[in-house]
Amino acid sequence: MKTSVVLLLYLTCYIPTLILIAINPYITRKTVFFGVCIPEDAHSNAEIAAIKKSYRNKTLLFGGLISIVSFLPSIFIQSEAAYSFLPASIFLLVAMMYIFYFKCHNQVKILKSRMNWIDENSQVVIVDTTFRNKKFIASPLWFISYLFLITITIILTYLLYDTIPEKIPTGWNFNGEVKGWMQKSYKTLLWAPIVQSFIMIIMVFSYWMIGKAKQIIDPADPGKSSDQNRSFRYIWSIYIITTGFVLIAMIGFIQLSIFGLIKNKLVIIALPQVVVLGIVIGSIILSLITGQGGSRLFRNKASVGSDYGNKISRRDDDKYWKFGLFYFNSEDPSFIVEKRFGIGWTNNWARPISWILTIGLLVLVIGFTVLSNKLTK
């Protein structure tokens, strides 16, 4: 049982994380490579191709080694404590990614100046005035379904309260045995709706970010680029809404298992794993389909009304990106911009609102952790 559970964990956390890390340069826009602006046709350059390949091979090799090493304790030491290595090594994987990233980032920077790709004149910015008039994000009304799930959880807890045993489990270990028990009370059962509300806040916030983010349109093919960016936001907003829904439903399910309504131990342990696996695999597939900013969408489609040709590349804004990761531009009023490595968005750290939001989110996470500890004590 133990070994199979370890294997399951391995599949759920490590392999997808590793894949996500390794495919990063493939899903980023062609005009940005390891956080450095390059011309699109530079991808045919042999050195660029070599950097890409070495990053992929190195992350897979070292990531593979890290994962194997971190799993050895859990296989050989038959104790719960060994499992604490698992989350720690996910951090190791991410740290490894940034080490390799910086190396490649510097290599590309040097290559860029050597190849004279720097074009001081390419400061062209294109904006589609109709961008937000057309559909570009899923309806926020979907979030009502969250409220529905949370209400059901609360009502069921209230109605079934008397049928719940006096002692309820606080969690299960990997063998499906109950880890600990606590006294039943309304306070302890509030845990589920609070987690659900927390997830809802995070998802609404992410959705809001997708809507607010600055539009980036590639001057080489503005019509298509604008369509790609709209579809990109639409697809990821659906992903966010679906993920939140599944997570909230799962928390409700865990609450039901506390009531003793769900008896099958395997289902209780496996469900969270399956959900996490589904969410991560979904994000990998979507990343490969859309690419950053939608750059991998409609690749076969002919360009939609452009006479710009392929000469002008996008605005070279390297100087505002520290290490190609952190955007600092006090001239730019937008506070949410596209990331330059991987998929998603990041903040303009020159805007105070970015700091306020980040601190707010931290306070929320800490407050939630403290509250949830208090409830389950």
Add this chain to the structure above:
Amino acid sequence: MLLKLDLQSEIPIYMQLKMQIIEGIATGNLSAGEPLPSVRQLASDLGINLHTVNKAYTMLKQDGFIIIHRQKGVVVSPSEDITVTNEYLSQLKTNLRPIITEAFCRGMAIDEFNMICKNIFTELKQTGGEIL
């Protein structure tokens, strides 16, 4: 409509923005009543200062090309509102004077100058529907 700005150009950004929107209206890329992004939205999408966009919008509003509603936001003026006013005529004369003076000084013939004007007019008429 796709607005294209060159941040390195000698022409100030608010001027580029103003001219692009007027050209969009002239060629039919922007139709009467069409909504335009708010000052804040446009500035953040372009990555430029709010005041720059505000300046362009204020000028366009004064010249009658756009209407700024409190609730409805910014929209392109109805075509019957965009007309040749006396104010515009006198402004046009003042603006044309140094241009014609230079052409005159260089010995350009009236017909030659008229031809250029005519060509620009027809160009604007023809490009309607295409992206500038």
